[in-house]
Amino acid sequence: MDRVFSDKKAIFIFMLPGILFFLAIIAAPVIMSAYYSTQNWDGIGKSAFTGLENFKKLFVHNVDGFPLSVRNSFIFLAVSVFIQLPISLFFALLLARGVKWEGFFRGAYFVPVIISTVVIGQLWMKIYHPEYGLLNVVLNNIGLGGLTQKWLGDSKTALFASFVPILWQYVGYHMLLMYAAIKSVSPDIYEAAKIDGSGELSTAFRITLPLITPMLKVSVTFSAVGSLKVFDLIYVLTNGGPAGTTEVPSTLMVKTIFMSNQYGYGSAMAVFIIAECLLFTALINKLFGKVQVN
Numbered sequence: 373m374d375r376v377f378s379d380k381k382a383i384f385i386f387m388l389p390g391i392l393f394f395l396a397i398i399a400a401p402v403i404m405s406a407y408y409s410t411q412n413w414d415g416i417g418k419s420a421f422t423g424l425e426n427f428k429k430l431f432v433h434n435v436d437g438f439p440l441s442v443r444n445s446f447i448f449l450a451v452s453v454f455i456q457l458p459i460s461l462f463f464a465l466l467l468a469r470g471v472k473w474e475g476f477f478r479g480a481y482f483v484p485v486i487i488s489t490v491v492i493g494q495l496w497m498k499i500y501h502p503e504y505g506l507l508n509v510v511l512n513n514i515g516l517g518g519l520t521q522k523w524l525g526d527s528k529t530a531l532f533a534s535f536v537p538i539l540w541q542y543v544g545y546h547m548l549l550m551y552a553a554i555k556s557v558s559p560d561i562y563e564a565a566k567i568d569g570s571g572e573l574s575t576a577f578r579i580t581l582p583l584i585t586p587m588l589k590v591s592v593t594f595s596a597v598g599s600l601k602v603f604d605l606i607y608v609l610t611n612g613g614p615a616g617t618t619e620v621p622s623t624l625m626v627k628t629i630f631m632s633n634q635y636g637y638g639s640a641m642a643v644f645i646i647a648e649c650l651l652f653t654a655l656i657n658k659l660f661g662k663v664q665v666n
Contacts, residue, residue, distance in 0.1 A: 402646060408639035415635040426640035436628070438641065441612075441619040444531060448538070448620070449599035449652075456539050457546055457591055464550035465576055478551065481544035489541070493608025496537040500524050524610055527617040534609050534618050538602065546591045553587035554580055589660040596656060597649045621645050 409426050413419035430438050463481060467474055484492065499506045500523040508520040523533040557580065565575050581588070603622035606612065612619035612627070621641055629638030 405639045405642045408636055409643045411636040413635045414633045422636065426637045429637060430640060430644060436624065437616045437619055438624060440616060441621045441624045444618065445600050445602065445620045447531065448535060448602055449596050451535055452595040452599045453592060456543060457595055460543050460546035461550055463547045464554055465580065467551055468554040481547050484541045485545045489604040490608055492537055492541055493605050497524065497609060500533055525614055527614050530610055530614055530618045534606055538605055546595065549587055549591055550584060553584035557583050585660065589656065593653055593656050596652050600649050600652065601645055
């Protein structure tokens, strides 16, 4: 086995299928999108080189609401990192203590993750329905009928209402990641802390969190990147409406390419999404690098 691992030719042969798959599925589309982003093309006829004009159009004299969609994606990012992840961490710490029916709760929290996004979208559309939706029915029955809304049809509530299903779906995913990291910490460390008189809150902040920092970085990265490129649930719930108040870059990109046939301009949106995901990933790695050093 050592001879195989030291053979560069053998290593290349074993890596070749993965490299080809990566180039065909990921690298090639990104390169093509970058090329099309410099073109004025409708997807059928001849294309014309426009340089960075499509990127300029994203923010300068913009008329399709792309800056608003970027703002909405940043709101999703902030809520995901500062609300969703703390909830996930709370549940992970709670379950890792060894509560009764720990296995049941661990599975129950993870169930939404494995449900189809379309199914989840349809489920929450029924919950939010202004006439027979569960949310409004409950509010009416407990005497809070004045709070009933057209949750997905009102520009004041649609963005918040769109986030709740996303939070519900992925809390269990991040909880399981953090739970696994907490469970990997040696019990001897906790036993020593308990002997030294450390309380549960102090142990969580001074021992558990520092030791699971690598997994926290993974969760923050997944949450941030997922928020910046969110598409499926928004598409199912509101399709960017009402009046573009829940539009995000990915939904606007799909409409621009496949409905307006502006392949060059839509590709510029795609390149922007890729660039901001890479930028935030680098920033998160740098931030957690400083935290680990300190």
